[in-house]
Every structure is written in C-alpha cells, then in structure tokens.
Amino acid sequence: MNNTAVKSSQPKIDSALQEKLALFVSLTPAFIITLIGTFIFLFWTIFMSFTDSTLFPGTDLIGLENYFKIWRFPRWQVATGNLFIFAPLYIVVCGGLGVAMAIMIDQNVKNESIFRAIYLYPMAVSFVVAGTVWRWILNPSTGVENLMHGLGFESFVFDWIARKDRAIYTVIIAQSWQHAGFVMALVLAGLRTVNRDIINAAMVDGASMATIYRRIILPSIAPIFVAVFFILSQWALKAFDIILALTEGGPGYATDVPSIFVRDMMFNRGQIGMATVAAVYMLLLLFVLMAIYYGYQLIFRKRVAQ
C-alpha cells in the first residue's frame, strides 16, 4: 500500500516534466518548418524585392525602385492584364458551370453518384496532364478544327490557342474544365443542408421551383458562394502549370501571367529583383482577397448572431 503510494507520487514530478519535454519535442519539427519555410523565407523574398539583385541575390537596398520599375516592362503589363481578364471570366464560367451542375444533380437524379464522379475526376489529375490534353483539342492542326475539316466543314476555324488576342481564353476553358466539379461538390454539399421543411412549405404555398431556388435556397447558402469565389480567385492567381502545359505563356508572351513571370525572371533571365517584386505583388493581391473574405465572414456572422 505504502509502496505503491511512493511509487506513484515519485514519478509524478518527473512525469510533469516529461510531459512538457514530450510536448516540446513533438512541436519542434513544426516550429522549425514554419519558422524557416514560411516566415524566414517570406521575409527573405520581401527583403530581396528591395534590393538590386539580378543574377545572384545581393543585399544593396534600393528602396521601392523595383516596385515602380516593373510597370515599365511591357511583359509585366501583359501578365497583369491577362490576370485581370482571366480571373473574373474563369470565376464566372467555372463558378456558373459548377452551380448549374449542383442544382441539376440536386433534382433527385438517378445514379447521381456516377455523374458526380465524372464531373469531379479532373480535380484528381495534374495540371500538366489537363493542359497537354487540352492543347491537342484546341490545336488547329490536331484538334477540333482538324476534326471539322475532316467532316467536310472546310472553312471551320478554331485557332484561339495560336492567336495572341484569344489564347488567354483557352486557358479559361481548360481550367474551368478542371475545377467546375469542385464547385459542384461544394455547392451540392450546401444545397443538401438547406431545411426541407421550408422548401415544402413554399411548395404548398404554390411557389414555383425557380422562385424557391432564387428566393430561399440560393440565398441561404450565400456563405458557400463567397467561399467558392475566394477559392477560385486564389486559384486564378496561382494558375501556373496548366498555362505552361497549354501555351507555355505564348504565343510570344501573350498568355503570360504573374506566376509564370516570377519563375522566368528568377531562373531564366537573372532578374531576381524583378521576380521578387512580382511575387510580392501577388502576395498583396492575395491579402486584398483575404481581407474581403474575412471581412465578409465577420459581417455575415454578426448578421446571423442578431
């Protein structure tokens, strides 16, 4: 009896210390990874954007000079211009397609899991794969145009991928193909949480299905639309592999975007200063998006709480 009491009280002091040590040990990898991989690296990139680094990282500070100088690069102008064409259209096309698919699937469709699986599988393949396949389909000499010529429509033309003023729109097709199923999955999950009693009551009152969707169902899942908007806009900002595989930023630099600009300037053109400035501009854009998103969440929560 005494013996056990001594035994269990003796390790207790040790065990408190042991527990602390165990906690410390278990969090050390995460601490090191986060400190170096996120914060020191982020600081280093931002720091480099204030230097005159070219081929090698240097530490001569030149203030905000790069931040102004970059706007005199025609290629950067094209890249940012493309982002502001590509992002809104992609969000509208991909988001609209996804929402439409979710509403269609929500109509007590037979074998809905098969349709869902088919709509969503592009999310599981890599951008390089998706880009390669779509390049064939869109390429005039191998794809749709060639097929139509073979079917006898000799004057059929679909050469957007090879045209400087149209190539960026082909990126929208390919990336919407890859992501629409994801939007569908999110929106469908939301639709399934809507209270059926309210819908049934509205139907008893004689409201049409279209009205019920417009007035009751879709407004009640507004937070999901905001989340979709945020996710798609940051995917638009990060789009990289798919553009490279589809057009390689071309023809010329007609489909260049900031994400490609950064890598090219950094590793192919020895312009580290310019590259890091472009990366920081991407970061700033992301911060704007996050501010909008969290601002909305704050307002929405307040409204729900009231």
Place this chain on the structure above:
Amino acid sequence: MTIATTEQTLPSSQELGAMFWRFVLYAGLVLLGFFFIVPLAIVLLTSLRGQEEILKNGVLALPSEVSLRAWWVAFNESCVGTDCRGMAPYFWNSVKLVIPATVISTALGAITGYALTKYKFRGSEFFFAATIFGIFLPAQLFLLPTAQLLGLLSATNIWGLVLIHNLYGLAFTTLFFRNFYVQIPDEIISAARIDGAGFFAVFWRIIVPLSPPIIVVTVIWQFTHIWNEFLYGATFTTGTDLPITAALYAVTGPKGGIRDYGVEAAAVVIAALPTLAVYIVAGKYFVRGLTSGSLKG
C-alpha cells in the same frame, strides 16, 4: 364522356410536361458528362492507336485497331531530352518521392495536431495559426529561398523535393488532424492521463486508433498533390532526377521533340494513372479532403 377524357388528358399533359423536363435534365447531365469525359477518352483512345493511323486520320478519331505499342514505347523508350529510357525511371522517381514525403508529412501533421489540441498551452492557438499561415500563399513567394536552401544542402534531387513537400505540406496535414482531433472529447485523454499514460502513450494507444478516417483523407490528399506537383519538381531537379510531371512536360510540352501522338498520349495516361486510380478507389475520401481542406483553410 367528354368530362372523362379531359380528366384523363389533363393530368397526362402535366405528366408529359414533367417528363419533358426530366428528359431535358438528363440530356443536360449527359452532355456535361461528355464534356468532362471526352478529354480523358481522347488520350486513352489515342494511346491505343498506331502512329501511321494517327497521321492519316488525325488525333481525334477512333482507333481502327488496338495496339499497346505506344504504352510500351512511352514507358520504356521515349526520350526526355537525350535520355531515352522512357517514362519508367521518372515514374519511379515520383514513387520514391511521394512515399516518404506523404508518410513523413502525415505523421508530423498528426503529432502536431494532437499536441495543439490535447495539450493546450499559452500560445497554442497562435502556434496553430502560424503553422497554417502559409496555406494560401503562392509558391512563387518561396521559390528563391527554397532554391538557395537546396543549393546550400546540395539537395537538388528527389530528397530535396521530399524536404520541400514536408515544408509546404505540414500546413495542410496539421489543419486536417487538428480539425479532426478537436472533435475527440478531452475527457478520454484526461482519463488516460489519470491512469498514468504519458504524452506518447496517449497518442499511440488512444489517438492513433481513432485516427484511420483522417489518416486516409490526409494520405490521399498528400499523395495526389505531391504526385501532381509540377512547379517545384520542374524548378529544383534536372536530368534524371525529374519527377513524372516534369518529365511529362519535357516529353509532351510545347517544346517537346518528337510528335508521336500515340506515345505522348500513353505518357499522359501513365502520369495520370496513379492519382486516377486513387480517385476511383477512394473518391469519397478525396472529396472529403478537398472540401474540408479548401473551406477551413
């Protein structure tokens, strides 16, 4: 008589209307299905056709006779740059990369998520927020310092990529495990601690046995992302160290050398097959990771 017929036709015309809309609905669903499935069908069919036939009939056509030639050539003989050993070595590169990177980042995420939810300390919430801070940041922000670090460690190879995927995978894995572990009641843990179980004993005997669902979600998430990752692979490895996505780009990219569409298509299928297989087998868990990973982050 007349009353009876109108009574019969009225509901049936309503039914006809409903049937019409059902028809439109299913037609729309099937058309959309075609839009999503056709690109995959094209590569699959093209990979089964012969080169002469493709040149004669174009890329978008049905195979006139099935051959596995392109698959064999793509896997064993196609050239990446001047290296003509096929996609096989790059496929194995990706396997060698994806297994340790997935296992380590998942294990780290589990232990970090456990420590942050079940052993709360002053600042544990801040620690968590800092850990997942990087989740949305574009990879472009980390390219330069990562390149310098890998240069310093002279690890511009598969092991460097394993390191990178742990650096940038931990945020996601920690998020997954943390969100799962907050749902486990603290009482179970405190009961075990009263019985004398220490930090790691609780983890092994109580937490890990409860974790299979979230382990599956995390492993699938990490596997899919690491296998499909391109930017780091193409930037930080060269020559024979390329992972499959970067090698595929080298073969089929706009600057790729040969134009043997059958071989290219087979290479595409080979690169896409592992993640597609996972999707077919465990799609439910893939979707779960996708929705929770993107919404909570």
